[in-house]
Amino acid sequence: MMAIHPTAIVDPGAQLDSSVEVGAYTLIGPHVTIGAGTKVGPHCVIEGHTSIGRDNRFFQFGSIGAANQDKKYAGEPTRLVIGDRNTVREFCTLNIGTVQDRGETTVGDDNWIMAYCHLAHDCVIGNQNVLANGVTFAGHVTVGDWVTIGGLTGILQRMHIGDHAMIGFQAHVAQDVPPFMTVDGNPLAARAVNVVGLKRRDFSAERVGVIRQVYKLLYRSGHTLDEARAAIEGLRGTEGGAADGDIDTMLTFLAASTRGIVR
Known part of the structure; x- marks a missing residue:
């Protein structure tokens, strides 16, 4: 049986698998789809044209699928698509895409997204990535697989980050980061190969x-x-x-x- 707290508001148009759990005071909009085994904590808002896969965990106070922060946005039905087995911690904001780009913000599988992270419009996040607390993506950023990004890092729009890269704490990413590299600082500098990873x-x-x-x-x-x-x-x-x-x-x-x- 679906476990929806009596104080949660789930629009009748939303499509939730029967095994989904929804916490107290959470709001889920009419264009939301949530797959089996996903758990949504209390005080979350999931809205927009948002598709969420299996076995994800959303902690309390998240804003998922809200309108993007692009001033050109005029209400177009763009999307947020989230894969399977992701963990999204407290106070994260994941926005929908824009028609000026691919129309979709995408998060893959098995990502670990810590508190206060922001994924702006049209970002593409691969699989098995770790985003520490307070990582902020501007729009149109692409991240590969197995990337680790240190806390309080800011990433400029349209940057690409390659597979297996590691970005240190409080970095300012204003250039593309090649695969396998460890980088940090402001200005950003390459330090070594991500050997430990x-x-x-x-x-x-x-x-x-x-x-x-x-x-x-x-x-x-x-x-x-x-x-x-x-x-x-x-x-x-x-x-x-x-x-x-x-x-x-x-x-x-x-x-x-x-x-x-x-x-």
């Missing part, structure tokens, strides 16, 4: 070794970016090709960057 994800010593070489070519060789990309391409086959997929990940990211990478 890679080892926790069972990257072999051979893969980590090649990624260290990639870091040196990007940040310690004195190469221009184009020269560094060519040199990274030359690492294919190193250690029996163990890191060729990681080289592909890096080169694809560098080729797609339009805002400039942190250097």
Whole structure:
């Protein structure tokens, strides 16, 4: 049986799986869909055209699916789509998209989103990411998978953050962050490879070794970016090709960057 607190208000048009739990004084709007096993805490507002998957946990005082904070927004039926098994802690705000971009803000699976985080319109958040308290995304930000972002970090609009990157506490992200890198500061600077994170994800010593070489070519060789990309391409086959997929990940990211990478 669906466990909805008697003080919660769920619009009859909302589609909630029979196993969804809804806490006291929570409001759920008519265009909301919530999948099996999801738990919504007290004093939450879930509105807009919002689709939520399975086994998510929303703690109290969240604002999910509210109108975006773009002054051009004129009430278009844009969306927020959230995947499965995400944890969203207290006082987080996740907004719908805009018609000026993809019309959708997207959160993948298995993300850990701590208190007071803000995901603005048209952001795309991948899977298995950790956003510490107070991380703030401007609009149109793209985050890959397995990224860790330190508390009170601000991320400028249209930034891209690559897979397995780590961003330190209170950073100012105004350039794209390549995969596998550890960055921090204001101005932002690349410090090293995210070795601890890679080892926790069972990257072999051979893969980590090649990624260290990639870091040196990007940040310690004195190469221009184009020269560094060519040199990274030359690492294919190193250690029996163990890191060729990681080289592909890096080169694809560098080729797609339009805002400039942190250097």
